[in-house]
Amino acid sequence: MSPARTPPAPPRDGAAREGALFVQALHALVEVNGVPQSALADHTGVSQGYVSKILCGKQLPKGHLRERLADFFHLSYREMLDIGRERLAQREDEEYSMPGQPGDPMFPRDAVREDISSPQGVTYPCGERALLKNLLRDIKAREVHQRYYTEVPLREATGSMGGGSTETGTRTITYLSFRTEWIRSKGNPEFMSVIRAFGDSMAPTIADGCVVLIDESRRQFVTNKVYYIRHNGQMYIKRLIGNARDIRIVSDQDQACIPVCEADDFEIIGRCIWMARDIE
Structure with missing residues (x-):
């Protein structure tokens, strides 16, 4: 209310x-x-x-x-x-609104300021002026939102934490808003996206069905970090361990380990950095 x-x-x-x-x-x-x-x-x-x-x-x-x-x-x-x-x-700006015509009850003090009204000499009806004021209020609200929040695309792609996902679409379904101060402390939001994760093999680190924030600028392998990857045509969210010449794909739940072979189709899409909390 x-x-x-x-x-x-x-x-x-x-x-x-x-x-x-x-x-x-x-x-x-x-x-x-x-x-x-x-x-x-x-x-x-x-x-x-x-x-x-x-x-x-x-x-x-x-x-x-x-x-x-x-x-x-x-x-x-x-x-x-x-x-x-x-x-x-x-x-305070509204206090400098144009006054209504003397004696005209249809023009109260909420008239629109001259610099945002119609061309000089043209008068909007009261209803249209009220509509314009509502539009300006909505624009102001969006400006405030954009100043303090940053929108990140939620992608059509999904990441499996079990048998792999074939859904690799980059189409944006919607946008999620993150507090600008917070998300910039994590990196450059221009290179970030959000995907939905499925499966339980990464429990308790990542829960089934949650959304995961991906930093696609962080594709360099660092051991013991969680990544969004493609492996032999399937999309996964997994922990990677080892070194640059001996990368192994690990599930947090049971520590199951799959080595990445030289002939494999393997790519790091980005590092997983958030799922309602930081991912270590």
């Missing part, structure tokens, strides 16, 4: 202003993502009524609660403050 009203503008003193900026960001993220207050309450361990007071600007959350609220959106506390500042700047 969206909050009943927009929280008030931040006060001027430092600590209170920072808390209010956080609430501005929280309010925006809840509104854009359609997050129910009950979900925030369950995640943070407070009552839904308390969450409602925060979103309405009647209560500033304490430091530890702010961290948990930020964690719900996979953001850091500082990133939340940045979003709050953007939200405040957007509200």
Whole structure:
């Protein structure tokens, strides 16, 4: 459920202003993502009524609660403050909207600013202006999302952890969003993709049916790392051990080992780097 009203503008003193900026960001993220207050309450361990007071600007959350609220959106506390500042700047821009025609009840204070309206002398009907404002709000939300999140393609290809998979398609099914700060700490996301893994031979390292993040720029063999590979026409997710001249394909579950022969069709597609946790 969206909050009943927009929280008030931040006060001027430092600590209170920072808390209010956080609430501005929280309010925006809840509104854009359609997050129910009950979900925030369950995640943070407070009552839904308390969450409602925060979103309405009647209560500033304490430091530890702010961290948990930020964690719900996979953001850091500082990133939340940045979003709050953007939200405040957007509200301040709206204060300079073009006023309506005097005495005309169809033109309230929410008129569109001149620099984003129709050409000079042309007036949009009220309904069209409201539609334009909604469009601009959606664009702003996407800009915020793109600033803090990076999308990685989920490929049609699959990786077997048992008898091998013949599915090698590179077509993108959809995109998964990762926090930009986190994924850049792992490497260059331009060379990353996500595939779905099947089978249990890599348990407990990788579970059957999970999605696995692949860094396709890391194709160099390093012993005892997990890779997405092609071996004799089949696609696998396996651990590789040995050395560059004696590579062996290992299953974590039972330590079954297959040597890679010189005549084999063998290629490292990329290293597996995440499956809801780091893969060692």
